[in-house]
Every structure is written in structure tokens, then in C-alpha cells.
Amino acid sequence: MLKTIGVTSVDGLFSSVPDPLVFKRPLDIPSALSEIHLKNHLRDLSRRNAHGEEWSLFLGGGCYSHYIPSSVSYLISRGEFLTAYTPYQPEVSQGTLQAIFEYQTMMAEIMGLEVANASQYDGSTGTAEAIRLAVAVTKRRKALVARSLHPEYRQVILTYLKNEGVSVEEIPFTPEGSLDRSSLKKLLDGETACVVAGYPNFFGVVEDLSDVAEAAHASGALLVTSTPEPLALGIFRSPGEIGADIAVAEGQSFGNAMSFGGPGLGVFACRKEYVRSMPGRLVGETVDAEGQRGFVLTLATREQHIRREKATSNICTNVALCALAATITLALWGKQGFKELSRMNYDRSEDLKERLAAIPGVRPAFSGTTFNEFVIRPRQKPTDVVARLIDDKILAGIPLWRWYPELAEGLLVCATEMNTDEQIDRFVAALRRLS
Amino acid sequence: MSTGGRGFQFQEPLLFEVSREGREGFSLPSSAKPRREPPAALRRIKDPRLPELSEPDVIRHFTRLSQWNFSIDTNFYPLGSCTMKHNPRVNEEVARYTGFAHAHPYQPDETVQGCLSLMHALERYLAEISGMDAVTLQPAAGAHGELTGLLLIRAYQTAKGNPRKKILIPDSAHGTNPATSSMVGYEVVQIKTGREGRTIASLIAQEMNEDVAGLMITNPNTLGLYETEIREICAIVHSKGGLVYGDGANMNALLSKARPGDAGIDVLHFNLHKTFTTPHGGGGPGAGPVAVKKILEPYLPVPRVVQKENGFVVEHNRPQSVGRVKAFFGNFGMLVRAYTYIREMGPEGLKRVTELAVLNANYIRARLKDSYHLPFETGQMHEVVFSDKFQKENGVTTMDVAKRLMDYGFAPPTIYFPLVVFGAIMIEPTETESKETLDRFCDAMIAIAEEAKKDPDLLRKAPHQTKLRRLDEVKAARELKLRFNFEA
Numbered sequence: 001m002l003k004t005i006g007v008t009s010v011d012g013l014f015s016s017v018p019d020p021l022v023f024k025r026p027l028d029i030p031s032a033l034s035e036i037h038l039k040n041h042l043r044d045l046s047r048r049n050a051h052g053e054e055w056s057l058f059l060g061g062g063c064y065s066h067y068i069p070s071s072v073s074y075l076i077s078r079g080e081f082l083t084a085y086t087p088y089q090p091e092v093s094q095g096t097l098q099a100i101f102e103y104q105t106m107m108a109e110i111m112g113l114e115v116a117n118a119s120q121y122d123g124s125t126g127t128a129e130a131i132r133l134a135v136a137v138t139k140r141r142k143a144l145v146a147r148s149l150h151p152e153y154r155q156v157i158l159t160y161l162k163n164e165g166v167s168v169e170e171i172p173f174t175p176e177g178s179l180d181r182s183s184l185k186k187l188l189d190g191e192t193a194c195v196v197a198g199y200p201n202f203f204g205v206v207e208d209l210s211d212v213a214e215a216a217h218a219s220g221a222l223l224v225t226s227t228p229e230p231l232a233l234g235i236f237r238s239p240g241e242i243g244a245d246i247a248v249a250e251g252q253s254f255g256n257a258m259s260f261g262g263p264g265l266g267v268f269a270c271r272k273e274y275v276r277s278m279p280g281r282l283v284g285e286t287v288d289a290e291g292q293r294g295f296v297l298t299l300a301t302r303e304q305h306i307r308r309e310k311a312t313s314n315i316c317t318n319v320a321l322c323a324l325a326a327t328i329t330l331a332l333w334g335k336q337g338f339k340e341l342s343r344m345n346y347d348r349s350e351d352l353k354e355r356l357a358a359i360p361g362v363r364p365a366f367s368g369t370t371f372n373e374f375v376i377r378p379r380q381k382p383t384d385v386v387a388r389l390i391d392d393k394i395l396a397g398i399p400l401w402r403w404y405p406e407l408a409e410g411l412l413v414c415a416t417e418m419n420t421d422e423q424i425d426r427f428v429a430a431l432r433r434l435s
Numbered sequence: 436m437s438t439g440g441r442g443f444q445f446q447e448p449l450l451f452e453v454s455r456e457g458r459e460g461f462s463l464p465s466s467a468k469p470r471r472e473p474p475a476a477l478r479r480i481k482d483p484r485l486p487e488l489s490e491p492d493v494i495r496h497f498t499r500l501s502q503w504n505f506s507i508d509t510n511f512y513p514l515g516s517c518t519m520k521h522n523p524r525v526n527e528e529v530a531r532y533t534g535f536a537h538a539h540p541y542q543p544d545e546t547v548q549g550c551l552s553l554m555h556a557l558e559r560y561l562a563e564i565s566g567m568d569a570v571t572l573q574p575a576a577g578a579h580g581e582l583t584g585l586l587l588i589r590a591y592q593t594a595k596g597n598p599r600k601k602i603l604i605p606d607s608a609h610g611t612n613p614a615t616s617s618m619v620g621y622e623v624v625q626i627k628t629g630r631e632g633r634t635i636a637s638l639i640a641q642e643m644n645e646d647v648a649g650l651m652i653t654n655p656n657t658l659g660l661y662e663t664e665i666r667e668i669c670a671i672v673h674s675k676g677g678l679v680y681g682d683g684a685n686m687n688a689l690l691s692k693a694r695p696g697d698a699g700i701d702v703l704h705f706n707l708h709k710t711f712t713t714p715h716g717g718g719g720p721g722a723g724p725v726a727v728k729k730i731l732e733p734y735l736p737v738p739r740v741v742q743k744e745n746g747f748v749v750e751h752n753r754p755q756s757v758g759r760v761k762a763f764f765g766n767f768g769m770l771v772r773a774y775t776y777i778r779e780m781g782p783e784g785l786k787r788v789t790e791l792a793v794l795n796a797n798y799i800r801a802r803l804k805d806s807y808h809l810p811f812e813t814g815q816m817h818e819v820v821f822s823d824k825f826q827k828e829n830g831v832t833t834m835d836v837a838k839r840l841m842d843y844g845f846a847p848p849t850i851y852f853p854l855v856v857f858g859a860i861m862i863e864p865t866e867t868e869s870k871e872t873l874d875r876f877c878d879a880m881i882a883i884a885e886e887a888k889k890d891p892d893l894l895r896k897a898p899h900q901t902k903l904r905r906l907d908e909v910k911a912a913r914e915l916k917l918r919f920n921f922e923a
Contacts, residue, residue, distance in 0.1 A: 023692055029564070038778055042529040047534050050546035052538075074494075079507070092846060096718070121761065122762060125579070155758055155759035156760060159758035208477055238480075241479065260550045263766040284917055305609075314581065315579075317576035318718050320716050324497075335486070336487070
């Protein structure tokens with residue numbers, strides 16, 4: 001090969017690197033491991049984590065433990081899906097393209113809106129991008145964001161928008177845990193591009209936001225809903241049904257492992273009229289030269305590789321493999337399974353909520369309807385409760401003090417189909433012992 | 436001989452077309468918990484029309500779909516700037532270890548020491564490989580890393596008293612560079628590529644002033660050329676108070692050979708899905724960690740993983756931080772894969788990666804330079820850019836060559852990028868291809884160049900062997916069918 005190239009050594013290929021910049025010592029990283037030792041090392045590291053398979057995990061807050069059917073991991077591990085690139089050459093990418101078209105259809109159906117894109121990084125960045133879309137569509141520069149929206153999503157929103165001249169104001173929550181309507185009325189004005197609310201919100205509270213949609217629309221603003229747990233939409237009204245114009249979700253619950261919080265699946269849906277300002281990739285149906293149905297990436301003129309600094313977003317990646325896992329999972333659950341699983345999660349968390357609330361000294365923080373998770377006020381400090389229950393191999397919940405000083409005694413507790421009856425009994429007994 | 440062909444390619448309708456009422460592909464445990472009724476006003480009115488299928492239906496559907504995809508596992512994928520190298524399966528296996536896959540981001544620190552120690556070590560390795568001082572693993576992809584990097588530059592300049600107005604970007608840059616600059620509130624000043632395909636320091640000096648917050652530069656650039664004046668360029672930007680952003684998309688050309696930090700780069704993103712073998716997955720998930728020099732460390736996104744006497748802790752309180760760019764800790768699953776890769780390769784292995792990647796690119800360049808026009812005659816790093824200048828004489832374009840390659844069983848290279856080369860054909864072989872594979876690819880490219888002279892129409896109508904023929908992209912954009920039509 002060197003002879004064909006016309007050099008005498010591999011070093012000769014690097015002659016364009018100026019000598020002072022040539023790196024001459026070995027990199028200071030650990031020496032190579034064989035596959036056997038590599039796996040031992042990684043297994044040791046993984047065992048230094050407590051995890052949901054051996055522990056009782058009652059944590060939610062935007063990342064949920066759900067059962068992933070065996071077929072999902074098997075199918076997404078197929079090399080033809082796993083090691084393909086973005087489907088820019090449609091003739092040899094129909095597999096990915098058709099699967100994304102099916103994904104877009106499912107997401108539009110679940111969100112109750114007309115179109116969904118091929119996915120965003122995750123729920124947090126998707127929510128920030130939704131505000132950017134609302135700003136582009138309304139040509140207004142103020143976003144009203146519910147304080148009950150996932151606190152890390154709110155942080156991401158601030159990071160994304162602070163240099164775009166968009167002001168972000170906060171809508172407080174009520175003792176029921178829902179959006180404070182009277183504050184909303186005061187804040188809504190002719191400059192407001194959108195109202196952004198969690199649905200369910202960070203406290204697990206599901207509320208009817210149709211009056212919020214009406215109020216927003218009356219002043220020319222859009223309603224953006226952000227759903228950290230879209231399994232709720234198996235039984236609760238879809239964002240489209242309550243009047244949302246843009247609906248974002250974190251789709252991890254659909255067939256993706258928690259994996260310490262990432263990768264996630266940013267579900268992004270909206271009304272059809274905004275599609276030309278929408279961020280992210282879109283797959284559309286067309287035909288080939290012989291008239292056969294096929295799929296392609298479309299409306300690329302919105303995107304960075306064509307529009308450069310005038311693009312609707314800098315986003316390039318979608319999370320195709322996570323979207324594929326969601327599509328496979330939803331195909332296995334099917335129309336009935338999606339509803340049943342949603343009901344099962346609702347039933348289990350309602351049961352846990354009632355039983356915890358029956359413990360003397362434990363009070364629910366909010367009176368609103370919840371899905372999957374809810375806030376309680378235990379008798380002890382939430383961080384102490386969490387620390388004490390570690391001895392019982394119970395991961396008890398998420399203390400809220402970091403984000404909500406006003407809820408310093410609040411603990412966010414979650415139950416899903418993965419929590420067995422026995423786990424729930426043990427959790428109730430352990431908390432009772434502490435009270 | 437061609438490795439293309441029709442093979443067993445089944446027709447497979449959409450999920451919604453094969454759905455039959457009442458079928459289900461999973462089972463739920465029975466529950467003794469009482470049924471609850473959510474308030475009527477909150478209940479869903481119209482069920483989503485999800486398909487109803489059995490498990491074998493679903494397996495067969497997606498297996499067939501997979502067979503319509505080209506992938507690295509199928510054959511050589513010479514996509515320039517995308518680094519389509521082999522994805523080791525050990526990465527996939529370890530990322531699925533229960534301790535990683537089932538870890539929750541809000542577990543107490545003491546119960547996730549494995550995750551935190553892996554992240555802390557990966558930060559150190561990436562800093563050493565790039566010659567930088569600190570790393571954040573939070574960004575989810577390359578473009579997200581760029582966003583983070585420019586936010587850091589903006590925070591730094593703001594702290595100095597003035598965020599400044601402009602970012603300088605060479606015209607050979609990825610489209611994400613200008614798109615990101617706009618998102619961070621900067622105006623883009625495009626710098627022309629010099630005649631030899633490189634950025635010229637004197638052109639930077641002309642545009643550099645106290646209005647410019649920084650420069651974004653890709654090195655090696657998208658023409659596969661090392662920016663020989665990089666030190667001078669960085670010095671010019673620094674002398675006027677600017678910072679230099681390095682687009683790390685092409686790190687595969689530099690491992691253990693030249694470190695961006697040593698050349699004066701202040702902030703750099705990695706694409707773990709390029710250089711560090713995490714799979715592309717048909718378009719993600721990726722991961723785009725960002726490395727910085729000390730001066731930018733206070734501004735890194737929160738939270739940070741910090742090593743203390745009794746273990747690793749997550750710190751949230753960093754008053755100068757640009758904030759959060761993503762919920763939780765970044766794409767942790769991808770971080771496990773990249774960490775595993777680095778531990779498998781070690782320092783010698785990584786050096787070998789770059790040597791072979793550059794050797795392979797130069798070999799392709801040498802074998803194809805008589806058949807395809809080389810716009811720049813200088814030394815190449817990990818990728819090579821040709822143009823369709825010779826083929827144009829017969830009315831054949833880059834697009835036709837790309838489509839014809841599919842008939843020979845290869846994925847097309849990156850085409851019409853970088854924009855500075857008219858009709859660009861951008862080939863990146865990576866280190867994981869053998870000489871035999873490269874030869875088969877070069878033979879195909881040479882045969883196509885001959886076909887372009889003798890039978891140009893064969894190319895214009897290509898591909899002939901794929902499941903579908905050329906697709907009507909204009910119709911797709913005009914009629915805009917973005918979902919299945921249940922009513923039709």
C-alpha cells in the first residue's frame with residue numbers, strides 16, 4: 001500500500017503536521033485489555049451500582065423503570081439497524097425510513113396531533129426546541145413556563161433561550177399541584193408566544209389544561225405540553241384533545257432502558273401548519289422511478305446542512321435507534337396493551353399512594369389526580385428517609401429540596417408495573433417503621 | 436465481481452396495514468390491585484390507532500425491514516466525515532449489564548459509584564487524548580456539543596465584559612457550525628478556503644478584531660487536510676481576545692499523533708459515534724462531549740462529577756456555569772461504549788487506529804486519482820475528496836456515480852459536501868477496512884468511471900439492483916405525507 005501511495009513509511013503520511021505539533025510520547029491512558037479482562041472490569045464497575053433488578057426502585061421524575069420485551073433488544077441489535085447511518089440514501093435505507101414513518105404515525109396518534117418528527121435528543125431539549133418553534137411561528141418573544149414543569153427541563157430551556165432574546169417567566173402552582181390560573185391570566189399578554197406546562201407535571205399531577213389552551217389561544221399564544229411519562233396517555237386525554245399546539249414527550253418509557261438517564265427519546269409533535277418551521281428530521285412517503293411506494297427524508301430545506309445559519313435549528317442527529325425501540329415496543333403492546341399497561345401503572349401507584357397516606361404522619365403534598373408518581377411529605381426529612389431505606393435495598397424516592405425550597409419536606413415517589421406487590425408491601429412497612 | 440444483488444428481499448407493508456383486531460404481542464402480570472377510575476373529565480376520548488400484532492408478526496416485520504438497510508455490518512460504508520468504522524459488539528454487551536442499563540439518574544450518589552467513576556475516568560481519557568484540561572459529557576450529539584462550546588465562549592467573553600458579535604467560520608465547515616452560531620446569538624463571518632484547500636492565517640488576521648468572539652475550525656478540515664497554519668491561526672485569534680473552537684468530527688485522523696489542545700484550540704467537541712465506535716443506529720443516539728482549557732472550566736454545564744476522599748459525588752452548585760444543556764447526565768449508554776472502546780484499544784491501539792485510517796485514505800486517493808478529479812493535490816489525512824469534473828464531460832454527475840455504486844454493493848460516499856468543491860465525492864475508509872475491501876471498492880469506482888464514458892445512461896438511471904429505484908424526493912416534499920392515512 002505504501003508503494004502505491006509513493007511513501008516509504010506510515011510516518012511519511014503525517015508530514016503535513018508541523019513538527020512542534022507532533023505528539024511524541026505515548027498517551028497517558030491505561031494499557032489495552034483483552035476482551036475477557038475488559039468484560040470483567042466493566043462487570044465490576046456495573047456491580048458498584050445499585051439497580052432496579054436487585055433493589056426496589058420507586059424513582060421516576062422523568063426516567064422510568066418499565067418492562068422491555070425481549071424482542072426489542074433482539075431486533076434493535078440487528079446490525080442492519082444498529083450500524084446504519086442516517087438514511088440520506090433512500091434506495092439502501094428503506095428499513096430505517098419505513099420504521100421512522102411508522103414511528104411518526106404512532107407518535108402523532110398518541111399525542112393526538114397531526115404530525116410528529118423523526119425524534120429529538122430527549123424531552124428536555126425537545127421542550128426547549130418547542131419554545132423556539134412557538135417563537136418562530138408567533139413572532140413573539142416571551143414564554144410562560146410552569147414551575148411544575150420538570151426542573152431540569154426548565155434549566156435546559158433557560159440555557160437554550162438566554163441568547164435568543166426570549167424572556168422566560170414562571171407560572172406558579174396551586175395547593176392541588178396544578179397550574180395557577182390567576183397568575184397565568186396576569187402574565188399572559190400580547191407578547192406571549194407560548195404557555196408551557198408539564199402533562200403530567202413533575203409532581204405526577206394530571207390536570208385538564210383545556211381552559212389554559214383557550215386562554216393562550218385567546219391572546220394569540222400557543223399551548224406547549226411536555227410529557228415526561230407518555231404512558232399516561234393510554235388513559236388520559238391526549239395533548240391534542242386538550243388543545244395543545246405543540247406536544248413534546250420523553251419517550252424513554254417506550255422500550256428504552258433507563259441507562260442512568262440517557263439516551264432518551266425526544267418525541268415532538270405539532271399542528272401541520274407549523275411543519276415548515278419544525279426542527280429535526282422528517283420522513284415522507286413518495287414513489288420510486290417505477291411507481292413503487294418508498295420513503296425519504298423530506299423538507300431538508302429547514303435543516304442545517306442546507307440552510308446553514310438560517311436553519312430552524314442546528315439539530316442533525318435524531319435518536320433513530322431509540323425511536324425504533326419505541327416503535328417495536330408499541331407494536332408489541334398494541335392498541336389494547338398500551339391502554340392496559342397504562343391502567344396497571346395507574347392502579348399500582350394509586351394503591352401505593354393510599355397506603356402511604358394511611359401511615360400516621362405521612363401526608364400527600366397535593367390533592368390533584370396523579371399518574372405513576374406523586375409527592376408525599378413523610379415525617380422525617382426526605383433525604384433521611386432515602387438514606388435509611390438504602391439498608392432495606394429500597395430506593396425510596398426523589399427529595400425535592402434541590403429544586404423546590406417550598407417543598408423541602410416533599411418526596412416524589414413512583415410505582416410502575418415493575419414494582420411487585422411484595423416490593424410495595426415492603427416499602428409501606430419500611431416507611432411505617434420510620435414514622 | 437459485484438456483491439450487490441436482489442437476494443431475498445420481501446415486500447413488507449406498514450404495521451398499520453397488517454394489523455388485525457384483537458392481536459397482542461405481550462403479556463402483563465395479573466394484579467391483585469383494585470381497579471381505579473380516573474376522573475371522567477380527564478379520560479382519553481379517542482384511542483391512538485396503534486397496530487394489533489402478534490410477536491412473530493412483529494419480529495418478521497422488523498427483520499424484513501432491517502434487510503432493506505445498508506449498514507457497516509453489510510459492507511464497506513465510505514461515508515466521508517462520518518467515520519463509519521466497525522462497532523465492536525462487546526460495547527453493546529457491557530452497556531446492557533444490569534448495573535448500567537437499570538441505573539436511575541436520581542439514585543443517591545453512594546449507590547451509583549460505578550456510573551460516576553466510569554464518567555470521571557472517561558473525562559480524563561478524553562482530556563488526555565485531545566490535550567485539554569476538562570471535559571463535560573452532557574451533550575447528546577456533535578451539534579449539541581457545538582452549542583455547548585459556543586455557550587462557553589459566550590459566557591467567557593461576557594465575563595470579560597462583552598459577549599462580542601461574530602464568529603469566524605471557514606467555508607468548508609459542517610452546516611452545524613453556522614446554524615449553532617445563530618442559535619447562540621452570533622453573526623457568522625465566512626472565511627474563504629485558500630487555493631490549496633487550507634485556511635490561511637492572513638485571511639483570519641484580516642477578519643479578526645474585538646468584535647469577534649471566536650473562530651470555529653475543523654482540523655483536519657472537511658477536505659481531509661491538516662490545517663498547517665493552525666498555530667498561527669490560534670495565536671491571531673488569541674491576540675485579539677478571541678477563542679478557538681475545534682470541531683472534533685475528524686479526530687480519527689489525530690489520535691496519539693497530534694493533539695488539538697497543543698495547537699492552541701480552547702474548546703473542542705468529540706463525536707463518540709464517529710471516533711469512539713458507538714453505533715450510528717440509523718441516525719442516533721450519539722454523544723458529543725466537550726473538552727476545554729482551564730480558562731473555560733468554570734463555565735462547564737452542571738452537574739459535574741467530582742472525586743472526593745470517600746468516592747465520587749455529583750456537584751450542582753457552579754455559579755458561573757452556562758447551565759444545563761440536557762436532563763440528567765448525557766447519553767450515558769453511549770459513554771459506557773466509548774469508555775469500553777478506549778480501554779480495549781489502549782494508547783498503542785489508538786495510535787494504530789489513526790495510522791491505518793490515514794493509510795487507507797491515502798491508498799484510495801492513489802488508486803482513484805487517475806479516474807476522478809482531485810481538486811487539491813496536497814497530502815491527505817483520513818479522508819479524500821474527489822469531484823465529478825471528469826465525468827461531467829459525459830453528462831454524468833456525482834449523484835449518478837453515487838447511485839451506481841449501490842449496484843456494486845457499496846454505500847455511496849458523502850456527496851456534494853464540502854460545498855467548496857463542486858460535485859464533491861468525499862470518501863472516508865476508516866481503519867477497520869482491509870486492503871482487499873479497499874481494492875474491491877476502488878475496482879468498482881474505476882469500472883464506474885469507465886461506464887460513465889461508454890454508457891452514461893446506465894449511471895443516470897442507477898441504481899438498478901436495489902429494492903427500490905431512484906425515489907421522487909420532489910413529490911415527497913410537495914405532497915407531504917408524514918404519517919399513515921387511516922382514512923384512505
